[in-house]
Amino acid sequence: MTNSSQNMQLQGGDSSSKPLLELRSITKAFAGVQALKGVDFDLKAGEVHALMGENGAGKSTLMKILFGVQPPDSGTIAIEGHGEVAIDDPRHALALGVGLVSQEPSLVPQLDVAQNIFLGQTDALSVVKRGEFRARAKEILKPLAPRLSVTTRVSSLGMAELQVVEIARTLARGAKIIGFDEPTSSLTPAERDGLFALIRQLKGSGKGIIYISHRIPEVYAISDRVTVLRDGLVVASRATSEIDPDELINLIAGRRLAEELHHPIKVDAGRGGSEALKLEGVCAAGKLYDINLTVRPGEIFGLAGLVGSGRTELVRCIFGADRKDAGTIFVNGKPLDIRRPSDAIAAGIALIPEDRRKQALVPVMDVERNFGLANYGQYASSGFLRLKQRRKDIGRYIEEMAIRPRRAGVRIRNLSGGNQQKVVIARWLQSGARILLFDEPTRGIDVGAKFEIHELMRRLAKDGCALLVISSELPEVLALCNRIGIMRGGRLVNTFDDCSQLNEDLLMKYASGEVALV
């Protein structure tokens, strides 16, 4: 930490100008988890500063603090021309010249491009000067995307164009500092190159850019400096050219996980001909088209694809959380009519959803009750709970899975992400699930626990469970899965039974459709 901040000062040598932005000793805790433990970060004019780290390292929290979504617990924010500031809300951040291009554009689909660019800038009572706005919008867009019409409805735009509108919106308010939060997660490589050209242009005009990503090649392509966060601390902050990619992986993931990613530990692939889960022609209007796949017991099947390619929709459909319109789901060879989650649960299927807090946990309940949520069949006799039995069972899982703290009576929201995830997995193991659908199993989980979750998943496969795993972290998919399927636009476009020849770059290209199908 001290080293890195010294480093940063030395780095400042290349330009003597005061930084545009200076964050000092920022700390933030959320219900029990210290998300930021004293983070320093600065940004100069005309610089692209990459912010890296695994999910849960603290990147998003830092950005939320900078853009006024949440206040820090302690620490200072200084912005050139304003001095030390307390940023109250995103509006205030914009007024201070700080804009964010978020992962999911927050635009109003029913309004046109010009209206979105000037959204919130009009006085509620004044007459909207549409013509004037359009002219100004055109002017702002001219260098960015001369062909984009300002009168197009935003609902008809693609992802790349939406980002351009978001960028224009921050520029319309005179933003000098622009943050990009995982801007390429739903872009094709061609669109990505377009975005990079745009970022270089912004950089040339003296803006400071914060570029958040966990894709290493992108960071080398676009950034001047890189700061790596791990578990809420800055572990490095240096010129990008001074770090080699292997070191960067180590810094981001920690050595243990980095080794795992370098040398995938695969479980023995599926046993014989039996099919734990089989989909035939599964369709859901507008979301999924003719999905066929098979997962065998003891197998970890990975689903890769861009955000919005239909992966989450597919597992929700299998689990009965969303409707399917056609196709058949076979469990252990028998066709099954799954209409609601309880049908899937009865058939031994479990869903470990992507957003734990919103979809898997009841935050006001304690660990034991969250564990019991899917198991009332076991723990209730004629309506009354068998509390002793349940307490005994969760105690066993707490020991076996090393869940911390060890007490079953603490509210689940006070556990770290990794421990929460273990409780969710324990819930489903107790329910007797043999087919586990994991949607982003290590999202928001710190690095040490990530490895534990991976080990746990491998052990489940060894025990003969069938695992279907979605992950946007391609190294994770490569390290964990026996077979990998690639989804694009709601279709399963390719399945690899042998993953030894695959790498991150290749997966990206398949996922975006730049490489023709095999």
Place this chain on the structure above:
Amino acid sequence: MTPPPSSAAPVETPITAQKKGIQLEWVRRASVVVGVALLFIIFSVLTSSFYQPANLLDILLQSSINAMIAVGMTLVVMTRGIDLSVGSVVGLSSMIAASLLQGNLVLGIAAGMLIGVFCGLVNGFLIAKLKLPDFIVTLGMLSIYRGAALIYTDGKPIYGIDPLFRAIFAGEVAGIPTPVLLALAIAVLAFLLVRYTALGEQIIAVGGNEEAARLSGINIDRVKICVYAISGLLASLAGFVLIGRVGAAEPIGGTGFELQAIGAAVIGGASLFGGEGNPLGSLVGALTLGAMQNGLTLLNVPSFWQLVATGVVVILAVFADQATRRRK
């Protein structure tokens, strides 16, 4: 699994945040206690009769109807719902009961309770199965059930409630009014329901995070329908106490009870964010409101002003709930 020793994950000890949450919770609870204490002190100083045992017993008796309804309201609020129709259910079920009591005591009681449950089932069905907003459904039903009560006897009251019925629902046992015992029993039963049954936990789960409950296979519709049915049933029992005490049933009986019940539930610790609440707490909430109204009456504050005071207290309680429980 044996986690590799070197992977000992940094164990976060969430002391600060946990403490903060607990502190806020205590602030909220303490403010209720302090508020009640202040009420008692102020009224005891300003009037000579407030603290007399006879008056205190009177407060218990006056609060018991609201307490019974508030227990049901607490369960509904815990699922993140609301039941605005309770006052009308009081009116309708007590009219039906009163009309049938004259022939047969058991029939009257059974019919009144069944009507209460039925009203709740209709609310629950519309909210759970047709996915209509609880606020609008129960507001509409407030009007429909009231209308039904008025239509039933063409707006006329029913006089002459059976003496045995009155002894059961508005009598005394060992010097303690039966409504007080009834309210206490209901609150304790509801407390046990929340604490020791699957339904009770599912109520918390649905209110705490409906999507997580659904994805855990919990039958959400059934849970919701159950709490509205319980709310309707308890409203009908409250109606029995009302007509037992008055000695007549009026179709407009129970008007405005919904606000009192919501107030008692929230003062008692139920969170409008769902997932939290305590049926025993709603007793405290009902007593608080009851003591306030009693004290104001003793001070000769006109009843119109008491309405204003009640509204202010209820909004303050909701404000405290929002301020201490709002989460990002």
